[in-house]
Amino acid sequence: MPSMNPSDDLDAITAEEITGTAVPKDGIEAMTHKRPNAFTELMAPKKSKPSSPPTPKPSSSTSYTKVFKERSGLGAYIENPESYPPSRVILYDDDWVVINDLYPKSSVHLLLLPRNPKIYDLHPLRALTDDPEFLAAVREQVAKLKPLIANELRRLYGQHSESDKPYQSALEDLMSSPNAPTTQAERDKLLPPGRDWKKEVVAGVHAHPSMSHLHIHILSKDMYSACLKHKKHYNSFKTSFFVPIDDFPLGQEGEDKRWHPGRNGWPNWDMICWRCGRNFSNKFVQLKAHLEEEFERWKRE
Amino acid sequence: MPSMNPSDDLDAITAEEITGTAVPKDGIEAMTHKRPNAFTELMAPKKSKPSSPPTPKPSSSTSYTKVFKERSGLGAYIENPESYPPSRVILYDDDWVVINDLYPKSSVHLLLLPRNPKIYDLHPLRALTDDPEFLAAVREQVAKLKPLIANELRRLYGQHSESDKPYQSALEDLMSSPNAPTTQAERDKLLPPGRDWKKEVVAGVHAHPSMSHLHIHILSKDMYSACLKHKKHYNSFKTSFFVPIDDFPLGQEGEDKRWHPGRNGWPNWDMICWRCGRNFSNKFVQLKAHLEEEFERWKRE
DNA sequence: TATTCCGATAGTGAC
DNA sequence: GTCACTATCGGAATGAG
Numbered sequence: 001m002p003s004m005n006p007s008d009d010l011d012a013i014t015a016e017e018i019t020g021t022a023v024p025k026d027g028i029e030a031m032t033h034k035r036p037n038a039f040t041e042l043m044a045p046k047k048s049k050p051s052s053p054p055t056p057k058p059s060s061s062t063s064y065t066k067v068f069k070e071r072s073g074l075g076a077y078i079e080n081p082e083s084y085p086p087s088r089v090i091l092y093d094d095d096w097v098v099i100n101d102l103y104p105k106s107s108v109h110l111l112l113l114p115r116n117p118k119i120y121d122l123h124p125l126r127a128l129t130d131d132p133e134f135l136a137a138v139r140e141q142v143a144k145l146k147p148l149i150a151n152e153l154r155r156l157y158g159q160h161s162e163s164d165k166p167y168q169s170a171l172e173d174l175m176s177s178p179n180a181p182t183t184q185a186e187r188d189k190l191l192p193p194g195r196d197w198k199k200e201v202v203a204g205v206h207a208h209p210s211m212s213h214l215h216i217h218i219l220s221k222d223m224y225s226a227c228l229k230h231k232k233h234y235n236s237f238k239t240s241f242f243v244p245i246d247d248f249p250l251g252q253e254g255e256d257k258r259w260h261p262g263r264n265g266w267p268n269w270d271m272i273c274w275r276c277g278r279n280f281s282n283k284f285v286q287l288k289a290h291l292e293e294e295f296e297r298w299k300r301e
Numbered sequence: 302m303p304s305m306n307p308s309d310d311l312d313a314i315t316a317e318e319i320t321g322t323a324v325p326k327d328g329i330e331a332m333t334h335k336r337p338n339a340f341t342e343l344m345a346p347k348k349s350k351p352s353s354p355p356t357p358k359p360s361s362s363t364s365y366t367k368v369f370k371e372r373s374g375l376g377a378y379i380e381n382p383e384s385y386p387p388s389r390v391i392l393y394d395d396d397w398v399v400i401n402d403l404y405p406k407s408s409v410h411l412l413l414l415p416r417n418p419k420i421y422d423l424h425p426l427r428a429l430t431d432d433p434e435f436l437a438a439v440r441e442q443v444a445k446l447k448p449l450i451a452n453e454l455r456r457l458y459g460q461h462s463e464s465d466k467p468y469q470s471a472l473e474d475l476m477s478s479p480n481a482p483t484t485q486a487e488r489d490k491l492l493p494p495g496r497d498w499k500k501e502v503v504a505g506v507h508a509h510p511s512m513s514h515l516h517i518h519i520l521s522k523d524m525y526s527a528c529l530k531h532k533k534h535y536n537s538f539k540t541s542f543f544v545p546i547d548d549f550p551l552g553q554e555g556e557d558k559r560w561h562p563g564r565n566g567w568p569n570w571d572m573i574c575w576r577c578g579r580n581f582s583n584k585f586v587q588l589k590a591h592l593e594e595e596f597e598r599w600k601r602e
Numbered sequence: 603t604a605t606t607c608c609g610a611t612a613g614t615g616a617c
Numbered sequence: 618g619t620c621a622c623t624a625t626c627g628g629a630a631t632g633a634g
Contacts (some may be wrong), residue, residue: 073604103605211604229605231625236603267603285624374619404620511618530620532610537618568618583610604631611626616619 073212074099078115096141101217103227105237107156107295108149108201109219112141120214124205125259127214129249138216142203142245145218150197151184153220158195160299167194195301204244206236207261216245221274224295231284232267238274241266374513375400379416397442402518404528406538408457408596409450409502410520413442421515425506426560428515430550439517443504443546446519451498452485454521459496461600468495496602505545507537508562517546522575525596532585533568539575542567 077084077099081092084099090110091098101109114120119127119134128135158164170191174180181187203218223234235241241261243250253259261267271280271287275294280287378385378400382393385400391411392399402410415421420428420435429436459465471492475481482488504519524535536542542562544551554560562568572581572588576595581588 206603208603227605232603241603261603282625507618509618511620513619528620533618542618562618586609606631607629609627609629612624614622614624616621 074111074113074215075213078113078120078213095137098141098145101219104219104225105228105233106219106222107224108152109217109225110145110149112138112145112203112216112218114138114214121212122214124209124214124216125207125243125250128205128245129252132249135245135248138245142216142218146198146201146203149201149218149220153197153200154195157299161195162300164195164197166192200298202237202242202244204242204247207241207243207258207266217242222295222298223274223291228288228291231271231282234271234284234287235267235269238272239266239269375412375414375516376514379414379421379514396438399442399446402520405520405526406529406534407520407523408525409453410518410526411446411450413439413446413504413517413519415439415515422513423515425510425515425517426508426544426551429506429546430553433550436546436549439546443517443519447499447502447504450502450519450521454498454501455496458600462496463601465496465498467493501599503538503543503545505543505548508542508544508559508567518543523596523599524575524592529589529592532572532583535572535585535588536568536570539573540567540570 077089077097081089081097087100088102089097089099092115095115097113097115099111099113101111114134114137119131128138154164154167158168161168171187174187174190181190200221201218202221203216205214205216209215217237219237223237228234239261240258243258250256250258257264268282271282271284272278273280273287273290273294275298278290280290378390378398382390382398388401389403390398390400393416396416398414398416400412400414402412415435415438420432429439455465455468459469462469472488475488475491482491501522502519503522504517506515506517510516518538520538524538529535540562541559544559551557551559558565569583572583572585573579574581574588574591574595576599579591581591
């Protein structure tokens with residue numbers, strides 16, 4: 001990640017200014033908090049502007065054009081990452097753009113977008129199975145982003161967490177000391193491990209994405225979000241329709257059923273609670289209520 | 302029909318007082334019109350109270366009980382026809398009750414209810430096929446009620462009707478003469494035939510009624526009503542699910558498919574416009590719009 | 603499996 | 618096929634200055 005967003009204008013622009021009134025609450029409340037958070041900190045050290053966007057088309061003038069492009073795909077982020085506020089485009093360099101999913105399905109939900117045109121029109125299962133170089137590069141990015149999300153989860157939920165208490169207590173002591181370190185990395189060296197929040201993060205792709213432009217989902221496991229509105233939303237992350245990056249390369253078609261979920265009954269699979277295993281059949285409203293309960297328990301773990 | 306409702310309290314009670322706020326507009330706007338109408342006139346001549354209701358159970362005290370009875374069936378009308386306003390219970394005697402359907406599916410929609418307990422729990426196809434005496438009695442009642450509805454249609458739509466113009470013009474002349482007859486029957490003897498409104502009336506039963514208590518539908522053909530809200534409403538009158546009284550007695554089960562519409566795909570039959578034959582497949586909203594257009598053309602015939 | 607809107611379909615409860 | 622309510626399921630449009 002050679003180039004990053006400047007962190008100066010962190011709070012300058014809101015998502016609403018870009019996408020209009022219908023935009024759901026942004027996933028990164030983090031950005032508006034006083035306390036430093038994983039995303040701002042990761043961006044802070046380097047200030048250089050991106051060397052040059054790969055295809056520097058003139059950025060669209062009117063906002064409704066952006067709205068349309070966001071609906072039809074993810075191309076606008078790839079083409080003009082610099083035109084978005086840091087609350088939407090978290091990170092970018094010549095090869096990658098990382099955004100907050102506009103319609104997050106978990107409390108933290110990022111998309112990792114490759115900017116290489118040779119890649120971004122491929123089917124994700126194909127690209128990640130056939131191109132070892134790409135797979136390795138994705139794994140490298142995911143390895144960077146998982147800790148970032150883990151820190152965000154700690155920021156959001158650490159104070160509710162039983163197993164994170166050692167960390168939280170020690171952090172409180174540390175921050176009240178005169179020479180408290182200013183970066184997460186420095187702080188964490190001095191602190192007990194506490195809860196391993198990275199275990200609460202998953203990364204993978206959908207077997208049959210609807211949006212054009214290859215995208216890798218990186219998100220917390222909770223599925224607690226106002227944008228989670230129907231069965232496919234849930235099952236696309238909590239069934240084999242979601243293929244973790246760790247599972248690649250896949251066996252070829254015919255060997256691995258995940259190439260063709262439609263042949264195995266998708267999207268009519270039952271909804272199963274990710275945490276307790278309870279089968280909700282097709283009762284989405286009941287699942288939603290249950291997910292809120294499980295979210296509370298999960299935070300408190 | 303030996304006994305009739307008194308016509309004195311015609312406008313005294315509204316349907317809303319009985320059934321609460323959720324009650325649709327009553328089908329008998331006729332009742333509140335200045336001009337004499339078929340129903341009021343038919344009731345006017347005889348004033349005697351009903352000799353004795355067949356099972357004079359104490360009438361339910363609370364209004365919600367009445368609401369419930371009306372929802373679960375038609376028993377309340379059979380048991381206590383005298384407790385309803387003439388806008389709801391049009392006619393009754395020891396053997397029959399005629400009501401305005403609480404949820405009319407055409408602009409005029411009556412139900413004929415036999416009061417005999419030996420009859421009213423039978424399946425309508427069974428009763429009308431196996432009991433020639435009952436069938437004959439129903440035919441007699443229908444023969445009385447069809448002209449009543451025909452007169453109501455003439456009252457409602459006669460002035461829009463092309464083919465009814467001879468009658469309408471002559472009626473206007475007649476009514477402006479000094480010694481105008483006061484009854485429909487007297488008037489009609491002196492007037493040209495005009496449109497044959499009886500042809501716009503159908504009578505029959507549903508192959509599988511949902512409401513308990515055997516009931517015969519007698520209604521205009523238009524299917525123009527706010528209460529017509531879904532496919533089954535329409536198809537239950539405009540497919541072979543509706544069995545005209547004239548078709549009885551039916552052939553036995555196995556001979557006549559109408560005994561078991563469910564075995565032949567009901568309720569998934571397409572909706573076909575009763576007037577132009579256009580197939581609306583399962584597009585109810587489009588059919589509704591079309592029915593309004595056809596209603597206007599039908600009135601003007 | 604992008605969202606959103608509309609509408610068709612299905613199950614239930616009514617006391 | 619009683620109604621009314623909720624929810625699930627299913628297709629179509631989505632923007633072009």
